[in-house]
Amino acid sequence: MATIKDVARIAGVSASTASRALHDSDMISEATKERVRRAMEELDYSPNYSAQNLVNRTTNTIGIVLPVRESQDSLGNNPFFMQIIQGISSVCSENDYMVNLASGRTDDELRKNCQALIRSGNISKFIFLYSRKDDPVFDFVKKQKKVSCVVVGSSYEKKTQKSVQFVDNDNYQAGRDVADFMLKKGYEHLVFAYTDMNELVQTERYQGCSDYLKEQQKEGLSLSFSRVKEEENILKLQTFLANHPKTQAFIACDDIMAIRLQRLFKNSRLHKNYAVISFNNSLITEIANPALTSVDIFPYQLGEKAAQLLLEKSKKSKVQKVIIPHKIIERESTKIDEL
Structure with a gap:
């Protein structure tokens, strides 16, 4: 050798x-x-990176931090995260870096996993695939010495450490664009379906929708759902629709929420069809029934840019935030003839 x-x-x-x-x-x-x-x-x-890492107490590995979920099975099957990870991995491979995932069912479990990567694995570069208000995991990681982070999302804080950079879409504008799209299609009674407003991406999308509807003097309602409690969701949906019979369409916070809505419609045995539009345009949108209209936020490019920022060598030319564009992809779920 x-x-x-x-x-x-x-x-x-x-x-x-x-x-x-x-x-x-x-x-x-x-x-x-x-x-x-x-x-x-x-x-x-081929360089012996393992030997070099032992000597230098560094590693050619990037830690990818996934959001806390009650069920890791649902998270692992989410094609949106898989596409982002693919984008990250492509850049890492080109630069002789590997990736290591950190996940957890609770904040404490996820924090401990990140701590292990830092202290045992000597990992000093992290990409967070979410942005969440008052997140103890992010707060812990960014306070560690010689650790740099890139967040796929935006920051709640007005001032963040220089070691933290952001890659995101303009989710507020995307929310406005979705509301405008639905009004032009003839849907005036809209409901925003979400799971956790502590996740900044959901908040921004909702705020964009809500603000635009108010400007057009239209009422915008919202409804929260559990990620795991199916029977509770069915009852909540049935009660909501009984109290708001004019409801025509749902704006789902993401594709998984949209698929969940379609299943809830079926299991609730509703006699009325409702239009659905979502965000992310992941692989499941085309195979949904009906196929979902969704906002393409280009997750592969989000992952690529996040990895590029993290591996950027020139500290002086760091960009604090990069915005990836979005585009509405129309399918059957919002076509009036199909509903």
Whole structure:
């Protein structure tokens, strides 16, 4: 098996120079780096990152922090998170980094898992796939020394540490766009369905919808659902619709909520059809019945940009926040002829 000394010999440099070139040091010229890369390719050389990590007490691994969920099965099956992770992984692979997931059913469980990654795994780079008000897990991680974070979402705080960056969509504007889209389709009695307003993304989407409806002098209602209590959700939906018979359509906080609504409609044996529009445009939207109109927020690109920011080498040129665009993709769930 080839060693760094073999690479150095073929490239005509010292072992220390070859090592610096391998780590893209600014001290080494591009011409020398290229010679080292050609030597590595010729010898089929792969760096022993594990050994380097032990010596340097660092790791070429990024920690990906998933949101707390009562059921990790539902979280793991959510294609939205899978697409973001795929985007992160693609950038990490290009930069010889690996990923490690941190999840938990409670705040305390998730915090302990992150703590283990930091203290036992020497991980100092984290991507949070959510933004939540008064989050003890995020507060714990960002207070650790020499730890940098990127959040897929926005911050509740007016001032955040410089080590924290954000990648997000304009969810407030997306909410406004959805309300405008539904009004133009002829749906005037709308309900925003959500699970947790402590999650900033849900709050921003709701606020955008609500503000736009008020500007158009239309009433916008909201209804919360449990992520796991099916019987409770059925009763809540039936009671709500009995009290609000003019309801025409639901704006779901995300695709999973929209699928849950479709199931609740069926299990509640409702005689009236309701239009549904959601956010994320994940893979399940096309196979839903009817297929869901959804706002594409480009989760793969969210993951890519989050990883790029985290691995960015120039500290002076850090961007604090990057906005990824969104686009409404219309399908059968909001077409009047289908309802």
